[in-house]
Amino acid sequence: MDRLVFLVAAGLAHGAVLALFAQSLVIVWRANRVINFAQAALAVVAVYAALAVTAVSGSWWLGAFAGVVAGGLLGAAAERGPMRLVPTHTPLPGIIVAIGLVMILQAGLAIAFGPEYQPVPAPLSERPFVLAGIPVLSPYDLLVLVVAGLVMAALALGFTRTSLGLQLRAAAFAPETARLLGVRVSRMITLGWMLSLATAALAGLLLVPTELGLHPHALDGLFVQAFAVAVIGGLDSPAGALLAGLLVGVLVSLVSGYLVAAAAPLAVLALLTLVLLVRPGGLFSAAKERAA
Amino acid sequence: MNESFPLLEIDGVTVAFGGLTALEDVSFAVREGETVALIGPNGAGKTTLFNAVCGLVRPGRGTVRIAGAPAPSSATGLVRAGVSRTLQGLGLFDTMTVLENVLVPLSTTGGDTARAAATLARLGLTDVAGRAAGTLPYPERKRVALARALVTEPRLLLLDEPAGGLGADDIDALATTVGDLAGDGRGVLLVEHHVDFVMKVADRVVVLDFGRVIAAGTPDEVRGDPAVEAAYLGVGAA
Ligand SMILES: Nc1ncnc2c1ncn2[C@@H]1O[C@H](COP(=O)(O)OP(=O)(O)O)[C@@H](O)[C@H]1O
Ligand SMILES: [Mg+2]
Numbered sequence: 387m388d389r390l391v392f393l394v395a396a397g398l399a400h401g402a403v404l405a406l407f408a409q410s411l412v413i414v415w416r417a418n419r420v421i422n423f424a425q426a427a428l429a430v431v432a433v434y435a436a437l438a439v440t441a442v443s444g445s446w447w448l449g450a451f452a453g454v455v456a457g458g459l460l461g462a463a464a465e466r467g468p469m470r471l472v473p474t475h476t477p478l479p480g481i482i483v484a485i486g487l488v489m490i491l492q493a494g495l496a497i498a499f500g501p502e503y504q505p506v507p508a509p510l511s512e513r514p515f516v517l518a519g520i521p522v523l524s525p526y527d528l529l530v531l532v533v534a535g536l537v538m539a540a541l542a543l544g545f546t547r548t549s550l551g552l553q554l555r556a557a558a559f560a561p562e563t564a565r566l567l568g569v570r571v572s573r574m575i576t577l578g579w580m581l582s583l584a585t586a587a588l589a590g591l592l593l594v595p596t597e598l599g600l601h602p603h604a605l606d607g608l609f610v611q612a613f614a615v616a617v618i619g620g621l622d623s624p625a626g627a628l629l630a631g632l633l634v635g636v637l638v639s640l641v642s643g644y645l646v647a648a649a650a651p652l653a654v655l656a657l658l659t660l661v662l663l664v665r666p667g668g669l670f671s672a673a674k675e676r677a678a
Numbered sequence: 679m680n681e682s683f684p685l686l687e688i689d690g691v692t693v694a695f696g697g698l699t700a701l702e703d704v705s706f707a708v709r710e711g712e713t714v715a716l717i718g719p720n721g722a723g724k725t726t727l728f729n730a731v732c733g734l735v736r737p738g739r740g741t742v743r744i745a746g747a748p749a750p751s752s753a754t755g756l757v758r759a760g761v762s763r764t765l766q767g768l769g770l771f772d773t774m775t776v777l778e779n780v781l782v783p784l785s786t787t788g789g790d791t792a793r794a795a796a797t798l799a800r801l802g803l804t805d806v807a808g809r810a811a812g813t814l815p816y817p818e819r820k821r822v823a824l825a826r827a828l829v830t831e832p833r834l835l836l837l838d839e840p841a842g843g844l845g846a847d848d849i850d851a852l853a854t855t856v857g858d859l860a861g862d863g864r865g866v867l868l869v870e871h872h873v874d875f876v877m878k879v880a881d882r883v884v885v886l887d888f889g890r891v892i893a894a895g896t897p898d899e900v901r902g903d904p905a906v907e908a909a910y911l912g913v914g915a916a
Contacts, residue, residue: 549781549784549785550785552774552778552781552782552785553782553785553786555771555774555778556771556774556782559771559772559773559774560769560771562769563765563769563771564782565753566732566753566763566765566769567753567757567782567783567786567826568753568754568756568757568758568783568786568787569782569785569786570754570786
């Protein structure tokens with residue numbers, strides 16, 4: 387029982403990070419109908435930037451802020467640069483360009499910073515609180531849950547309750563119609579990528595202290611799991627990304643804890659396959675999101 | 679015909695797609711408070727003319743002027759110049775609510791969001807304001823599309839087949855709405871196959887056939903024109 391409580395709590399904290407990263411994939415999907423396979427590589431560059439700022443300033447928080455800003459700028463650069471040049475009538479060119487971008491970014495990081503894991507300290511203690519003899523969440527886990535929750539809530543409100551969010555959704559749903567109504571569609575798509583990569587960078591920042599450290603491939607595993615989360619939740623559904631993120635986080639934690647860590651990816655794959663067989667649009671998909 | 683201010687002036691517009699001349703030397707105007715219907719068989723060039731006004735196709739010859747100035751080439755410029763267009767395919771944001779659909783054009787112009795509620799009320803959509811647009815029956819979706827075009831209070835409205843697919847009662851209500859628009863001093867240019875509706879709402883009718891204006895005048899003048907009967911009315915509405 388103690389073990390179960392601990393594993394579920396740890397799974398929720400990891401799930402929050404998964405949900406956040408999946409959210410970032412959903413934002414780009416809604417803006418452009420593409421899966422950005424370079425999401426992790428771009429986000430990891432932002433995490434390196436964050437760590438550099440933390441090293442210079444001595445403040446984790448300042449570094450985190452810089453990392454999120456760097457994520458946004460990288461999102462704009464990726465969308466205005468390579469992604470805009472890619473033909474979009476079929477998905478393949480976008481995927482190939484993204485993979486090329488991944489190779490360039492990860493090789494560049496390895497050349498600049500070395501291929502070793504750099505330990506990243508957490509800003510708060512990672513020692514779990516003990517409640518009635520059961521170790522549960524650490525202060526850092528709580529920070530992760532609160533930050534991820536607040537950011538997802540802010541994104542949800544931003545998309546549904548603000549004029550800018552309305553334009554982002556209109557541009558994503560039907561770009562031609564939105565343009566006729568005066569929406570600056572191309573600007574909105576760039577903004578969507580900025581939001582997406584800022585979110586992904588934040589998820590990466592929250593993840594690295596709990597893992598081996600920072601490395602050019604440090605977020606690859608996060609991308610794979612978050613991609614599964616986004617598909618399980620329904621690529622169009624921000625709420626689906628949240629719920630599926632928590633679900634997969636707990637699943638991974640339970641399988642790692644009760645079986646072996648190596649079985650966790652298989653469990654995620656099994657869940658993904660099951661969902662695709664039963665509900666191909668994802669667990670929480672609504673009707674079709676886009677007219678054309 | 680009146681001498682009020684011309685909101686839209688089409689002058690000698692020619693559009694060619696490769697070897698095909700979709701519009702040839704087309705000229706007419708839409709003035710304040712005037713409703714002009716553009717009719718003609720399929721392929722006559724009606725949609726191309728709308729596209730030329732909206733800057734989606736560029737005329738090889740001729741000019742389009744809006745409120746006395748050359749037509750803006752960007753969609754945002756057009757919206758700011760007071761031009762709204764409805765689409766034949768409606769083009770609603772299906773997963774957004776009715777209210778959100780109507781708020782989109784206001785969000786781009788910084789218009790007063792209170793207008794959205796007023797426009798929905800005017801078109802009898804208040805009760806469905808919170809529903810996803812895609813879930814409504816066709817006549818209501820059609821009114822949402824109209825509301826979305828009206829909410830910015832445009833001076834010039836381009837309506838692509840506003841009566842298409844509607845029943846008699848809805849067409850009557852639409853005719854009243856369009857009549858009110860002209861009463862407010864707005865200009866309306868509409869493409870429509872529904873002859874009775876055209877005869878009821880239009881002050882003037884421009885008939886296109888193979889990209890040329892073959893007749894123009896009041897509904898009664900046009901109805902009696904033998905060339906029009908041969909080209910269009912006699913063949914029946916498509
Ligand atoms: N983008 C285009 N490229 C080539 N031909 C076109 C294009 N748009 C319209 N046409 C042609 O121009 C003519 C007029 O079309 P259109 O304006 O759509 O007619 P209508 O709306 O009156 O039915 C048709 O012969 C059509 O095939
Ligand atoms: Mg047409």
